Amino acid sequence: MIKKVLVANRGEIAVRIMRSCREMGIRTVAVFSDADRTSLHVRYADEAYHIGPSPSSDSYLSIEKIIRVAKQSGADSIHPGYGFLSENPEFVKRCGRAGIIFIGPTAHAMSIMGDKITARDTMINAGIPVVPGTKEAIHNEKTALKFIQETGFPVIIKAAAGGGGKGMRIVTERSNVTAKLRAARSEALNAFGDDSVYIEKYLEFPHHIEFQILADKYGNVLHLYERECSVQRRHQKIIEETPSPFITPELRERMGQIAVNAARSVRYEGAGTIEFLVDKDRNYYFLEMNTRLQVEHPITERVVGIDLVKEQIKIASGEKLTIKQKNIRQTGHAVECRIYAEDPERNFLPSPGLIKHITNPTGLGIRCDGYVYEGYEIPIHYDPMISKLIVWAENRNEAIKRMKRALYEYKITGIKTSITFLSRVMDIPEFIEGNYNTHILDNNRDLLKSRDQRCDILCEDIAIIAAYIDYTDKLNKLKPFRQDRSNGNSHWKGYGRKRNSVRI
């Protein structure tokens, strides 16, 4: 059994992993960069090692340094968390060579799933549906039309060398095919110096639904049901829930089985996630596999009652899975909101800075996985996510109400956060009805901005009064002490003076 884990990560996920280690009686080793000396994971761990300057390329991404610390500290294993080195097969190999257990899949499984084209081919061979598309580049309209006849409209033309939305065209009717194909090819040529394009079926109103997988070293593979992750901004998830309000029990069964097959096809080990796109007619397609713990794993933990980090550690130690698929059930409903240090009113511009004050929500059904505290300065070098707020309730309706309550309680001052924005999402009718897809935030742009009407002149005046009082109090404090006492209006100061003398 693993005895000492080096957590090659920072922030909330490092703390979350160490929590499970502590419950299991496993010692923990933190690594930190210059910027993270005061970070919570350093304070929480049993041991902490400095690994270099703030930029992650010189610290958290340095395989060399992390392996060295693992050896120096006598850690028998490394947990990579998510991001950083978690999906780097080279790192897995280096751990193996150094005789350190990597808590995650094999380098082989990781490499296959890490490459989009290989992963797609492997899935097709395993009989798993992928988004229909042409396998090779299209050079003339004839081949394009042939493909479109087979799949039907709409389709999307993508640049083979592509990325960043360049050379992309959505085609919805026959009369447009020629013109759009020409436009896409010329744009691709300009952007990438290569005019080859390929065509994929365009999924309208897609849902992003993923399945959690657990697999041991002995071929036992389980799924822990799905997570609905369709609320996204800039292709990044911000709210997740489970169970998905969109899929039916039959579909859940079927997709779960497919996810298990996908994991089997690469002889997967550990915790992983199979991501699917599901269209409005509930056709599902393999999108990709994440070969690590996901940010949103807590909602699954809450609903199925399994600690995923503990399972990861047990699997890596060589233990067999003791849970049986038939005993895994979803109980109640869980929702997660990701809290970012960013300004939703300025196009989600990052907002690093000093946390002046923080009130975490508490009470029935709340879990708050974070790493910041009062007086902590959020560094500019890393991801702006500061915490994850997870709520659980008997049913979906109650879970949403609880999330709204928790967001109302959650106060962070000193920096801008997405808290208010998230609570507005909770008010979107489509969200409340559970009838939404990945377009939800775009479709409700006005609703998400409509706060202006909600702060009337009274509310403005209140804000002005608060500023007036704060400013004048500040001025009074700057005045000489004697004057302060003579007007005698501050009982708090008197109290403070008394308290100070008592303390001494």
Place this chain on the structure above:
Amino acid sequence: MALEIQLEERKSKVELVRKDKNFVEILVDGRLYKLDIIMVEEGVYSIIHDNKSYNVELIEGENSKKYIVNTLFKSFNIEIVDAETRYQLSRNRNLLGDDESTISSPMPGKIVRIPVKVGDKVEAGDTVIIVSAMKMESEYKTGKAGIIKEIHVREGDTIDGHQPLISIE
């Protein structure tokens, strides 16, 4: 004490009538408010007005007269406009003139790239500096055409929010 306070575009006159500990009578543009206001935590005020409970948080801006004030639904920029501020404003206006502007970033970060150099002619909408913070890069563009007069930072520098980066004439 009477103060002029600016909330976004709105200017208001605020005058304290009475103050007894946390009980305050105050005039805002002639409207009288009687309320109970108390700082409950650093930067957080609890206000009770007509038995309604409000929570307002104040984040101090670049100086002690500037605040970002968060109410439940909205966040405002608020500035105390006193004699000193007025003087400085008029002085800055004279100093800068109408034909000079300064590019700054509202957030701290790191300079990734400066695609211009001193003396370059730029058009409105041209990118003059790229700042990265928390894995995201933001491009800053000029609002009007002009000539790069001064570049106050270098590529790779770490910067504070609201720090002048580039002056354009």
